[in-house]
Amino acid sequence: MTSADATQLDAVIEADVGIVGAGPGGMAAAVRLAAAGLRVVVLDEGQRAGGQIYRQLPEGMQNHGVIQEPPSHDAGHDLIQSFEGHAQGGGAIELVRGATVWDAQLGRLWFEQDGVSRLLRCGHIVLAPGAYDRSIPFPGWTLPGVVTAGALQVMVRGFGVVPGQRALVVGSGPLLLPTVTSLLGAGVEVVAALEASSRMRALRAAPSVAFHAARRREAMWYMKQLWRNSVKLQWGWTVFACEGDGRVERAIIGKVDSHGRPRKGTERTIKCDVVGAGFGLVPSIEIGMRLGADTHMLPVRGGHCLVVDREQRTAVPTVFAVGETCGIGGAEVARAEGDLAAAAILRDLRGLPVASALVSQARAERRAADSMLGAFAPLPGLHDLARPDTIVCRCEDITRLRAEESAAMHGESMRAIKIGCRAGMGPCQARICGPSLQAMATGVNTCAMDVPVVQVPLKPVRSETILNAPE
């Protein structure tokens, strides 16, 4: 959309229901609501529906089996088709692309789209903003070419770009597998795939996979892909450092103990030109907090999550939250919860009953996800990877040493660390450094980041966007 088009747009748009995020959670809610005849506006920062997990290529490109997809993506395609069906010209769903939400109050979502300040006025709000990769700092992680596991997925599945020739995949959790298979699909050599958890620990996830038909199918598919391409997942290994001149050229990898602490003497150097690091996911909760939702700390679910009732309603009656923002759970959880939230809204507005099957489906999916993720809870020892001179706050170029000095003088809270050295005060507002910073700086490895203080703008927007914000 060009700037010229954007200025023709209305500054204020109205909907019965406003949805943040066009991933599986947002799409499922939108489809059910649209089918019932409600006008739905979905705000997404990307250009197409799908979110992160079901990332689509740009319009006009198609993946006709070039990049292999796991079985679960069939359901994703169906959902996208359904969604896009309702979003065709004049349909009940309007997808607003490239929208960055920067403030939210009851019935109002302010966003910036292509430099234009716009407002969505709606009755109910469904929050499905998803999650982002948890980052663990290590020496050399700031080198160009070192990206998150999610970034590689976006690169390959979202743009058909080949990330490099020799890829190193590191981290912990189920997301390593799709990262590896996306790379293989793009013809990249995966030089190593390192899971920091021990095999023993990961076996705790086995029951939740073995007794769940869809997950079993999925797991078999991944195993087949890895076997076919001679890629072996190495358990209890991670990256110790990356090196290179202006971009990553090699990595030092090694073993970690059961707590994730690096084991000296196990180092090996491996040549690579791209590194994908994924140490789990962190829920995006800022919009919910701004709207008045409560949060709770669930380490298994990625950290601070929004609190919802059994029908996905937050403490604010017209605000619902689904999917990762209520705790990491994956696409099936998001979809079931999105469906459920939409049903609850339809009861609010039309008196239609909420089928108990929707409630039990959402609960079952959530339970299954929790039990699997339990095997991959964050390993506190990984915080030992960062050295005193390792940059831990990328926005402000703050080293671990400065963060520790700050904690020692100003106090052992996230806020105190920020105040003492400015870590977490840059444009990402501690999304990247926050989840690990407090634990690293205070040496209390189980120390979760304090609940973030949410300020407006929720994401950086132009000064004139705030100034011209419709009210």
Place this chain on the structure above:
Amino acid sequence: MSGRVAGLGERELVVFTFDGQEVNAWQGDTIAMALWAHGQVAVRNSSSEGQPRGVLCNMGICYDCLVQVEGVAVRSCTTLVKPGMIVGRGGKS
């Protein structure tokens, strides 16, 4: 060297400049992805130390991929390329 996965179809060519160099991109690319496919993984200099930085999250969260477009700092991973766009390296010059 990076490049494009073959067999996904092609898009209209979009030519823009980055730091004065011409870059061939495709309609629908973000600036960051067009640059990555072109082999350019560093897009800015870090704010205090001036170290080379590029994409980290590729989904609009980390703000490590900031570049300058017509005097405005934007995330290269969420901003689409446009014909004739003049993109400058972000950050400390």
Place this chain on the structure above:
Amino acid sequence: MVEVSDASVSVIRTGCLGSCGGSGRVLASKWSSCRLREAAFGMVLVFELALRCAAEAASSCPNSMTETADIVVIGGGIIGSSVVYQLAQLLDPSTRIVLCDRGPIAGATSSSCMGHLMVTPDNAQEYALTKTSVDLWRGLHEELGGFDYNPTGALYLAESEEDIEMMPVLHKQFLDQGDQAEILDQKQLCELEPGLARDIPGALFYAGDGVVLPMLAAGAMLRGAQKRNPNVVVRPNCAVTGFQRDGDRIAAVVTEKSVIHTNTVVNACGVWTPGIGEMLGQPRVPIYPRAGNLAITGHHVSPINTQLLEISYLRFAHAASEVDPTKTDADAGGHAVNMQPQTNGGCLIGSTRQFCGMNKQVNRELLKRSLLRAHRYVPGVAHAPIVRSWVGLRPYSIDNHPLIGPWDPVPGFWIAAGHEGLGISMAPITGLLIAQQIAGVTPSVDPTPYLPGRFAS
């Protein structure tokens, strides 16, 4: 503190249970040895639980730890940190100084404000205070460093006729104090600061002003203090809950972590200063919170290199308030431009003022006004990304002068607070005056107008 892990308790339990399994036939003989083992385990269990209870009891009792200090400073903001620093410089390094703050060091106003080092020429006494203080800042930068000190100077921008007429008045004020300033016309202004709008009639440039990052400065001062005096103790997350008295004097400061026996206490709590006095049964000192909205841009977007103020700032912000500060809902608030370049190339945009109690919600209308006026003077800021906005509470003293000195009704109790928008500027001189008065040394600047005793009746 002794910690007993839950794991060891459960191991004891399962060990006990495990050893008592077995079939009924051998149960009799196993039973007696099991019994012994059980008893042993039980005793260990009781012992460990007792230790745990004792430890918990000790840690939950606030008076479990007692200590002594020569001086206790309450409030770890820029003022408290400066007081500690100056005390450490002036007094013997064996002096035990404890600084307490209920939250992080520099966690309140000092991390929510603009770091403006402002010299005020309109009043000889205040000029002495601010000029000396800003000179001290330069010295602190040279000695300590690490707080983004930037001697930007300040441009007082004229817009209206009234502003234009004010410029020579302001100029004369500086000259009368023996200082220098320069009136710039439109052309000179554009040359000095190309980022400014082209239609500003003129400005006064004063080279003596500067910018610092106050929260870093607080840390730097405390590190400097500890370097000279290893008996300086900094205690964040340690609220003061009361006092013990010895007649009129203070005998001890009671905090949530310990009881600190001392006769000398400095109250540097900014907007919370009155509450500390009330714990001593004193009348409420007239310091009131005055909210200010701020916004900060992203890095490397600042179109300006100099600090900017508009001349009306002097009328609005610097003069005594025309609105009653004791009321919390009678002030619609106002704004006057104050913009500062930051070391990372960002720009800090202020400055609003509103009496609304302790309300720290960003006032949307005032924020918008703040951005509108910033765009007026610096058009390039319109496209700059705003990363964050927030509210800070300035401690406004009812007579627009800070309180720096002893609180006579309680011997040994000192107050250093109420600086409104000049807290950062005046931090070094405030710390110095308090330290000098405590040490019994002739103060560098006459503190008479600032003695808190003027409010003790």
